[in-house]
């Protein structure tokens with residue numbers, strides 16, 4: 051039916067080469083082949099954002115991208131970002147603000163939030179709400195999530211000033 | 212002291228680092244099999260021929276099972292034994308016909324679509340009218356509960372009106388879809404790991420399917436990625452399928468539904484149509500109400516009877532109904548079987564009476580809040596000096612008490628008078644309502660609306676025997692504590708609350724308590740984590756177990772240190788006995804060395820409840836939880852679009868075990884409730900196919916759909932009933948706060964077209980808002 055393909059990528063800071071079915075999605079590759087189960091599959095339709103990972107610095111839906119397309123790319127998952135400490139402040143704020151209930155949306159939500167904080171100057175609540183509106187959370191009602199992101203945005207801006 | 216502290220969710224550090232494991236994240240043993248159902252493509256009829264050869268020949272397929280290949284009917288139903296795992300009789304579009312077993316999830320899914328099936332098709336029963344015409348229903352006829360002479364009271368009322376509200380169902384859309392994994396053991400044992408709110412039922416159904424005693428089956432659930440009622444019975448099929456395959460092949464078997472399958476196969480919230488007739492006086496105070504509930508239950512009974520009962524039990528919401536009649540039709544239709552969903556019929560019943568009061572207020576030209584308050588149950592009688600009510604008796608207030616529910620339970624501790632005062636004030640309701648009216652007068656296109664609605668929700672399972680729970684607690688000789696109970700964790704923070712109870716009981720920090728996966732091998736015969744009962748029941752069971760162990764340690768230390776056992780103190784990680792002061796770890800070690808058992812079970816059953824569901828009489832609820840919300844919306848009268856602008860909420864959590872977790876439940880519940888009523892729309896076509904079976908067509912609230920101004924506070928007052936540390940259940944009640952959003956849209960519509968009642972149905976999608984306006988303008 052489908053052939054296999056060999057890809058090389060930088061995954062969480064390490065060079066990885068893998069042979070996999072050509073039609074395998076990036077999130078399936080990460081979860082099933084690489085055992086990185088932090089990115090979740092909520093819908094496999096590109097709607098919920100639970101599968102969000104970072105590809106070449108940008109937040110990407112892992113269910114919409116083929117693993118083959120990540121050949122040559124730099125891919126970071128929640129596991130890698132945890133190890134480097136790059137989003138430790140955001141993770142800590144999610145924890146403290148109780149921005150997490152079932153937690154299924156959290157890794158994707160964090161990566162989407164990190165994306166905003168990396169690029170914007172201090173975003174206001176409206177920008178934060180707008181930016182994370184592509185990530186569903188069925189549990190929290192989002193208020194605590196926006197609170198957490200907002201706090202980190204402020205703290206980071208202060209830190210940089 | 213950890214009780215009452217706003218500790219974050221115990222799993223949060225794992226959640227935010229991607230380490231929290233859900234069923235699909237568990238590394239599989241080698242040779243694991245993956246399953247998928249082949250689904251019917253008609254809504255009603257019979258399979259006359261099925262060619263599974265192409266399925267068997269598909270890449271990766273290991274075997275294919277039809278109904279005849281199963282060890283029996285492998286019934287998946289939680290109630291009426293009417294749901295065979297696989298069937299060639301088709302009752303709904305999507306019904307599982309065969310089971311594909313393959314070496315990968317994708318291979319199983321692909322192969323499941325290529326069977327050649329021939330059907331003898333029958334006309335499906337889809338609408339309420341279809342079902343009534345065919346008398347297709349559960350039970351022999353409608354359930355009817357009555358108090359007083361409703362016909363006479365209606366006839367005698369100074370004012371009357373009648374109307375109808377239709378409200379849609381709701382897809383759970385737990386972010387983690389249904390999933391189960393079965394690991395075959397020795398001697399016919401099977402270990403099932405499932406995303407389920409009801410491990411004991413999975414155990415029971417798997418044992419039934421495999422024809423083995425329950426002791427051969429162990430079911431475990433560490434956490435779910437959301438449940439909301441959708442994992443109370445709807446996961447049974449996956450767990451049974453996995454267990455059957457594991458038993459037949461000796462290999463681990465896993466099944467998860469992709470989102471489309473999940474939405475097609477699993478039940479949803481019951482949709483309702485409620486017809487009403489009301490009689491009332493010039494202040495809007497009701498004298499009589501007659502309700503007829505119609506609900507489409509889908510093809511099997513599942514939990515529909517208690518759901519429809521709970522809708523009837525909440526037909527009063529917060530209001531005294533002097534004469535009332537409620538007739539409930541539970542209709543059998545050829546759709547996925549409607550099931551439990553947060554509130555369990557309560558929200559539908561509440562919406563019925565809220566609609567009546569909104570309609571009455573409009574009819575009389577009064578503020579709906581004034582009408583609501585005129586109908587509230589009596590609050591607790593004031594007592595003490597100066598109130599004149601100290602002694603009761605002939606000098607007490609003369610008007611007859613307005614505190615009995617339609618089913619005969621006395622409402623005590625009705626908190627909504629005070630809560631409504633406090634909320635109306637903090638939300639500045641009166642001034643904003645006036646300002647909105649001024650604003651609307653100048654706006655040709657946009658119209659704002661505001662509404663305050665209350666909630667009174669009954670806490671307890673209405674099937675009385677379910678109100679029990681068990682726990683298992685071990686204290687190890689180093690003072691660390693292993694905690695297990697029958698409740699399941701779906702994000703609500705139950706484990707953390709219960710751990711706080713345990714830590715408090717031993718006077719230690721929360722870190723001393725290890726939370727462990729719900730496991731039928733540790734605590735047997737549990738009830739579903741449902742009916743908001745999780746912390747009430749399991750918290751008390753854990754407390755009982757902790758009390759037992761603490762009592763044993765105290766007795767041991769009292770003897771050693773020459774004091775009375777009740778003088779042994781457990782606080783701040785220390786235990787004091789006589790003159791001795793030791794760490795809790797030292798106390799545990801001492802008890803161990805003195806040969807004291809440091810393991811105990813705990814058990815709890817809710818006291819003082821009884822209920823006759825046929826008569827509709829009794830005391831089904833241990834207590835009520837209360838809440839109130841004000842929502843302000845704006846609608847666009849050209850497009851029908853609507854936005855929530857602001858929400859203010861005051862919610863009763865009793866003496867909160869954990870305010871942070873409780874506020875999370877309130878915020879999430881409100882948004883989910885508002886989603887149900889403003890945007891989430893299920894559409895079936897004439898052939899009985901669910902057209903909104905994917906997230907691209909079924910919209911749940913995103914961040915941008917929530918009100919930008921969102922003020923939430925807890926009404927932190929001790930529960931008058933003796934619940935665990937006087938807290939109140941908080942899982943379901945806040946869902947109904949979302950009703951204020953629908954009523955605010957109704958208010959905006961009423962101002963867009965003065966003089967005509969909007970009679971707005973739900974969900975109030977832009978299309979429905981526009982259609983409603985058009986109807987109103989046509990007069």
Ligand code: FES
Pocket residue numbers: 090091092093094095096097098099100101102111112113114
């Ligand atoms: S799983 Fe990729 S967006 Fe939902």
Ligand code: FES
Pocket residue numbers: 149150151152153154155156186187188189190386436437702
């Ligand atoms: S915490 Fe459950 S989906 Fe976000």
